[in-house]
Structure formats: C-alpha cells, structure tokens
Amino acid sequence: MKLQWIPSTTLSLLRMVQWVSRQRELKDASLQKAIQPAVQSVSTRLINASIDPAVIWEYLIDEVIAQDSDVDLSPALCEIALIRGGHSDLQSDQTAIAIHRSLETCRRAITTRSPRLADQLRLRYAPLKQAYESYGPGLIRSVGKAIWNGNPPTDWWPSRVSVHAVQPIANGAAGASTQQASVWIEAVLTDMDPDVPEWLRLVYQLSCMAISSHTRTHNSSSGTRSSSDTATGDTSGSSELPWTTAITPLILSKAADAGMIPSNGFALTKALSMWHPDLPSSKAPVVERWWNEVGLTNQPTPIALKQLAAALSAHDSSDPSTNFHTA
Structure with missing residues (x-):
C-alpha cells in the first residue's frame, strides 16, 4: 500500500x-x-x-x-x-x-x-511520514492478518491511499473519507503523547478505511443498506459492530509486540481518548477487559466484536455483570 x-x-x-x-x-x-x-x-x-x-x-x-x-x-x-x-x-x-x-x-x-501554507504543511508532515515509513507498513500487515486470522483478502488493503495533511487546530486529529481510499491527519510536529505516537493514529485511520471499504462493499453485494458515513462507527445502529473500538487495542498490542512502543502495558485509555473523542472515558475499562479476556485471537472476529458490543451496551444500561465466553 x-x-x-x-x-x-x-x-x-x-x-x-x-x-x-x-x-x-x-x-x-x-x-x-x-x-x-x-x-x-x-x-x-x-x-x-x-x-x-x-x-x-x-x-x-x-x-x-x-x-x-x-x-x-x-x-x-x-x-x-x-x-x-x-x-x-x-x-x-x-x-x-x-x-x-x-x-x-x-x-x-x-x-x-x-501565504505559503502548502510549503509549511510539507515541512510539518515530514516527521510523520518518515516515522510511518519506518514502522507503519509492517504493522499494517500484522493488523490485517490479525483481523482475518492470518488470511486477509487480497484486496483488503488498497494499493494506493491519499493522505491529506492539514493544519493542526485540535492537538492531533484525523479521519477518513467515506467514499475513496483517502484519509486526513493533522500535521503535528511532535507526538501529542509519547505513549501513543502520531504515526499510530495514521495506522488506525488506514485500518478504519479498509474496514469501511470492506463493509460497504459487502453490504452492497448482499443488498444490505447502511450509511456509508457510519460503516465502521461504534455509535450507529444495532446492526453495526464496534470495529473502530476493537482495533484500537489490536494496533497497540501489535506495535508493542514488535517493540515499536513500550510493551509493559500499552496506553489503551490514552489511545481511546485521542482516537475516539466521542467515546465516554468510563467505557475504556470495558474495552480493556474485553481485550484481555477475548480480544481478536480466541475466536472468529465477528463473534468477538458482538461480545464487545454487548459489553458496551450493558455498560450503558448500568449492568456490570457481562461475562465474556471464549469457548
């Protein structure tokens, strides 16, 4: 890619x-x-x-x-x-x-x-581009394999992606197109938090883009209607699975396993707050517990995602008794 x-x-x-x-x-x-x-x-x-x-x-x-x-x-x-x-x-x-x-x-x-904003943006995104080129491609492949239990579809990652670098106004932010293989990210010069480097935010957005594209294509071929704007969203209808929340600990875990970030307990709560500003902070422990007990390795991904969705829903209803079943 x-x-x-x-x-x-x-x-x-x-x-x-x-x-x-x-x-x-x-x-x-x-x-x-x-x-x-x-x-x-x-x-x-x-x-x-x-x-x-x-x-x-x-x-x-x-x-x-x-x-x-x-x-x-x-x-x-x-x-x-x-x-x-x-x-x-x-x-x-x-x-x-x-x-x-x-x-x-x-x-x-x-x-x-x-007057020279384009030139300024080129200078600003240079460190991010260099960091991604050093670590990102390998992590991207690892994340894709984990989602698909070792065998991602050949077209899972697009061959080419446009990355729009923009002027920072929110202390680090990013997003993806709902239509094409394109993402955007604020061109910050330094990491907002050393425990969650900005190039990981880019990996996260690229992963969201791939999931969105696959979900949209699958829904289209099966005749299922869903909003392209919430194809990967955690706050959309009940038919949607919490992909974007689930891949957050996955990306951090794979980065820690490869020695790209400290392996002694990755900063999941920080990453959730940075990459999911709309996710209530009280849900971070639910996600962490799900990852530790289920994750995306013990059983097929859709089943694991449904369990995460149920746990998040139970948290909304103030029901702390959700148990994860891995058998």
Missing part, C-alpha cells in the same frame, strides 16, 4: 471554518475575527433553508478528502455537499454560489496570514 501525501490547504480551510462554526477558538484570534462574519453568514443561510450547517461542513469536508489532490473549492463541490445534506435541488445552485463566495472570503484571510 503506497501513500500519496498531499499538503491540503483546502481541507485546512474547511476544518478552520468548521471549528469556528462550532463556537471553538482558533489559536490565531485575529484570523478567527476575520472569518467569523463569513462563517456566520453561511450558517444563517443554511438554517433559513432548514439545513443543519454541521452536516454540510461534514459532507463538504468528506468530498474534499475523497480527492487525490489539493482540490480547489468550487460552487459545484459545494452543491454536491448541499444535495447530500438534503437541500432542495431547485435552489441548491444559488445557495452553493453563496457558500463558495463566503469560503473564498475565508481563504483570502488565511492566505494573507499564511
């Missing part, structure tokens, strides 16, 4: 806009002040059209991640996100033009402060 690294100024722009729309503060207060009116203008227009702005930002970001280059924003791209978000086809073109105009205002403000 070859990674194509992309210094994504467009995705950096969209994430800053999304951040401000969530009423969160950028480190650059003057930049926040400069783009705030345009962001508010877009939000107001969408709300007046009965569209949730948060949904549109997610879809627009997803459309950009799916590209294999630092694509320029366009009204057409904005319109695709609007239609995905439920906007009326009859008026989507005009709304898309207005959104694009506001985003261009934000882009000019960012470019004024960082």
